[in-house]
Amino acid sequence: MPRNVEIKARLDDADRLHTRMHEIADSGPVEIFQDDTFFNVPDGRLKLRVFADGSGELIYYRRPDVAGPKESFYLIASAENPDTLREVLAHACGISGRVRKVRTLFLVGRARVHLDSVEELGDFLELEVVLREEEAFSTGEAEARHLLGLLGIRDDQLVEGAYLDLKH
Numbered sequence: 001m002p003r004n005v006e007i008k009a010r011l012d013d014a015d016r017l018h019t020r021m022h023e024i025a026d027s028g029p030v031e032i033f034q035d036d037t038f039f040n041v042p043d044g045r046l047k048l049r050v051f052a053d054g055s056g057e058l059i060y061y062r063r064p065d066v067a068g069p070k071e072s073f074y075l076i077a078s079a080e081n082p083d084t085l086r087e088v089l090a091h092a093c094g095i096s097g098r099v100r101k102v103r104t105l106f107l108v109g110r111a112r113v114h115l116d117s118v119e120e121l122g123d124f125l126e127l128e129v130v131l132r133e134e135e136a137f138s139t140g141e142a143e144a145r146h147l148l149g150l151l152g153i154r155d156d157q158l159v160e161g162a163y164l165d166l167k168h
Contacts, residue, residue, distance in 0.1 A: 005129040005140035006063060006072045007148065008159040011115070014123035018115055020151055021106045025113070028106030035100045037086050038164050039093040045162060046093070048079060048086050056082025065165065067158035069141040072128075097164045111147055118163050125153060 011017055021028065033052040038045060044062030056079035063072035079085050089095075103126075104115040114126040127147055129140040159166070 001073045001075060003071055003073045003131050005069050005131065005137065005144045007069050007125075007127045007144055008163075009125045009127075009148075009153045009157040010159055011123040011125055012157070014115060014117070017125065017151060018104065021104075021113060021115065024150060025106035025108050028104070028113075029115075030105040032103045032105060033101075034103055035098070036164075037089075037098050038096045038162075039089045040096050041093060044073075045164075046089070048082055048089060050082045050086075054082070055079075056085065058085065065161040067160045068155070069144050071131075071137045097167060099163045099167065101163070108147060109143075111143065113147070113151075116163075121163060121166055124159065124163070125151070 018029075035050045036047045037050075038047045041060075044060060046058070046060050048056060048058050050056045058077045058079050059074060061072055061074035063070045100119040102117045104117075106113045106115070110130055112128045112130070114128075116124045116126055118124060127144055129144045129147075131137070131140045
């Protein structure tokens with residue numbers, strides 16, 4: 001199963017971080033609207049992500065809900081009819097919540113840096129370092145922590161869990 005090192009942090013000054021990302025990013029920004037519907041599952045999280053163009057992805061992931069770097073295992077399948085799939089999954093599993101955001105994506109090496117403006121919650125950083133199959137978590141964690149330092153993110157800004165958890 002693919003995996004990455006993930007970190008979420010609440011932003012005090014999204015404009016400052018956006019400017020800093022322009023200085024260090026290899027590519028970006030790319031703005032992406034995301035509408036995520038989460039479904040009740042016994043283990044991990046299952047969400048249907050719908051983009052502004054009407055396309056979608058079904059994403060299953062599991063990771064610990066702790067602040068700071070965490071190892072996330074995930075699977076992604078494209079969804080050709082996301083509205084119908086949402087209805088099917090709502091009947092089969094039940095909906096646990098919905099999160100809408102505008103994500104600004106930058107790439108720094110192999111790291112994906114997301115500046116997220118989350119409806120009802122505010123501004124966040126989500127950083128993902130994709131790990132190779134046999135790569136140690138500690139290698140990706142060191143890379144993620146280095147990026148946090150470059151971006152001036154403090155430990156007291158780190159967030160546990162998913163955006164959905166912050167809404168409850």
